[in-house]
Amino acid sequence: MTFQNTLSVVKLEKADLFRQAAFIGGDWVSAASGATIPVDDPATGALLGTVPDCGVAETDQAIAAANAAFPAWRAKTAGERAAILERWHALVLDNVPDLARIMTAEQGKPLAESEGEIRYAATFIKWFAEEGRRASGHDVLAPEANRRIFVMKEPIGVAAAITPWNFPAAMITRKCAPALAAGCPVIVKPSDFTPYTALALVRLAELAGLPAGTINVLTGRPEAIGSALTASPVVRKLSFTGSTRVGSLLLRQCADTVKRTSLELGGNAPLIVFDDADLDLAVQSAMISKFRNAGQTCVCANRILVQDSVHDAFAEKLAKAVTALRVGPGDVAGSTVGPLINAAAAQKVQAHVDDALSHGATLYASAENGMAYERFVAPVILTGANSNMLLASEETFGPVAPLFRFTHEEEAIDLANATEYGLASYFYTDNIHRAFRVAERLEAGMVALNTGTIAMEMAPFGGVKMSGLGREGGRAGLEEYLESKAFHIGGLKL
Numbered sequence: 001m002t003f004q005n006t007l008s009v010v011k012l013e014k015a016d017l018f019r020q021a022a023f024i025g026g027d028w029v030s031a032a033s034g035a036t037i038p039v040d041d042p043a044t045g046a047l048l049g050t051v052p053d054c055g056v057a058e059t060d061q062a063i064a065a066a067n068a069a070f071p072a073w074r075a076k077t078a079g080e081r082a083a084i085l086e087r088w089h090a091l092v093l094d095n096v097p098d099l100a101r102i103m104t105a106e107q108g109k110p111l112a113e114s115e116g117e118i119r120y121a122a123t124f125i126k127w128f129a130e131e132g133r134r135a136s137g138h139d140v141l142a143p144e145a146n147r148r149i150f151v152m153k154e155p156i157g158v159a160a161a162i163t164p165w166n167f168p169a170a171m172i173t174r175k176c177a178p179a180l181a182a183g184c185p186v187i188v189k190p191s192d193f194t195p196y197t198a199l200a201l202v203r204l205a206e207l208a209g210l211p212a213g214t215i216n217v218l219t220g221r222p223e224a225i226g227s228a229l230t231a232s233p234v235v236r237k238l239s240f241t242g243s244t245r246v247g248s249l250l251l252r253q254c255a256d257t258v259k260r261t262s263l264e265l266g267g268n269a270p271l272i273v274f275d276d277a278d279l280d281l282a283v284q285s286a287m288i289s290k291f292r293n294a295g296q297t298c299v300c301a302n303r304i305l306v307q308d309s310v311h312d313a314f315a316e317k318l319a320k321a322v323t324a325l326r327v328g329p330g331d332v333a334g335s336t337v338g339p340l341i342n343a344a345a346a347q348k349v350q351a352h353v354d355d356a357l358s359h360g361a362t363l364y365a366s367a368e369n370g371m372a373y374e375r376f377v378a379p380v381i382l383t384g385a386n387s388n389m390l391l392a393s394e395e396t397f398g399p400v401a402p403l404f405r406f407t408h409e410e411e412a413i414d415l416a417n418a419t420e421y422g423l424a425s426y427f428y429t430d431n432i433h434r435a436f437r438v439a440e441r442l443e444a445g446m447v448a449l450n451t452g453t454i455a456m457e458m459a460p461f462g463g464v465k466m467s468g469l470g471r472e473g474g475r476a477g478l479e480e481y482l483e484s485k486a487f488h489i490g491g492l493k494l
């Protein structure tokens with residue numbers, strides 16, 4: 001089929017990367033009904049193009065294609081799979097500028113951040129290509145002299161990956177690369193807000209030589225596709241990144257077919273600044289953690305807890321950094337904070353700010369927002385935040401930095417843990433004893449001391465409590481796609 005490049009404002013070096021079709025069994029296809037959904041540019045609301053609105057029929061086709069591809073893909077050696085993944089990795093790196101332009105057009109983040117995300121996404125392909133070669137089992141000492149027990153690692157089967165709009169590339173490679181490296185074909189359902197990055201990545205996977213059916217992309221509204229994927233007994237694994245509400249719904253849907261699930265869900269990360277912290281480092285990291293992607297990350301600092309004696313100095317330094325942020329379209333040089341994904345997201349942020357102000361917070365500092373379009377939101381610092389405010393218990397998912405004061409360590413830990421979520425926690429101290437005391441008591445899947453970055457290919461990423469199940473990245477990320485089969489051999493004549 002032919003593709004019309006309607007990305008009129010985005011010039012690509014390879015127009016071929018912009019695809020307005022689903023990818024099933026190695027073919028670029030429309031929905032059988034011909035239905036499509038629009039995709040817009042969050043910086044203007046302008047139409048970028050459409051993608052097929054796939055439903056149950058297309059999902060069933062993708063499941064059948066993945067299932068048909070499974071025997072040959074699992075039969076390849078780990079080295080053969082790795083070679084294809086290495087080619088995919090190289091192609092992604094060769095096309096960073098185009099992939100970043102597509103991402104900025106549909107997601108809104110500044111081009112520099114999009115380029116950073118593409119490089120970050122590529123690290124998962126490389127890491128899991130290598131890690132797949134080490135997916136070996138082990139032997140176990142048996143209770144009888146004439147018995148041997150081997151634990152064999154096998155691919156779990158067809159995997160489904162439902163991915164969010166905030167990281168349109170990295171969340172795909174963080175799921176697909178381990179699945180493919182382990183020998184599992186995969187079906188991706190990217191967010192309907194950001195399908196084009198996914199389709200471009202998969203076009204490159206096709207060019208890298210991934211066999212038909214090993215990677216499939218279903219575009220469209222999530223409900224029908226999600227229900228068909230979770231209901232299918234052929235799909236043995238679901239990996240989802242998104243809200244806790246949808247994650248728990250998918251978990252319930254997966255129960256009937258007893259699927260393995262990895263769920264990376266909501267967060268409400270505390271960032272604690274103790275009085276013995278390096279304040280410049282704390283400010284620098286808070287800026288990364290809080291304002292990357294306009295605050296639209298599950299791991300971003302939602303609550304900034306600052307010890308009394310350094311509160312004012314920290315607030316002043318943070319204000320200097322926040323007022324230097326530049327709100328603007330992602331493709332305009334100098335923009336550091338792009339639009340939020342849609343009007344509802346911007347309204348939620350405003351509701352959190354209004355609620356905090358009505359409960360006694362003060363607007364301490366704000367970056368300028370010269371953009372009239374409703375999805376642009378000014379980054380702000382609020383002081384005097386307290387637990388009665390919505391932003392204390394809900395994920396704001398926007399560029400709002402609320403400062404809570406505390407007086408002693410115990411109080412900070414209690415405040416930090418006073419949430420149903422447990423994804424990321426950050427804290428700043430130069431005291432080694434405090435570092436261990438606090439790290440061991442924070443209820444989170446990831447704890448960061450004196451750094452604002454925790455997401456990288458070699459480390460496990462995931463949460464506790466309502467923040468999810470399972471881990472992505474690192475060794476654990478590969479294990480999520482492997483079964484352990486115990487092979488017992490008895491009656492050996494030795």
Ligand code: SIN
Nearest residue numbers: 166167297298299455
């Ligand atoms: C997320 O928002 O959960 C993803 C963060 C990341 O991988 O950088």
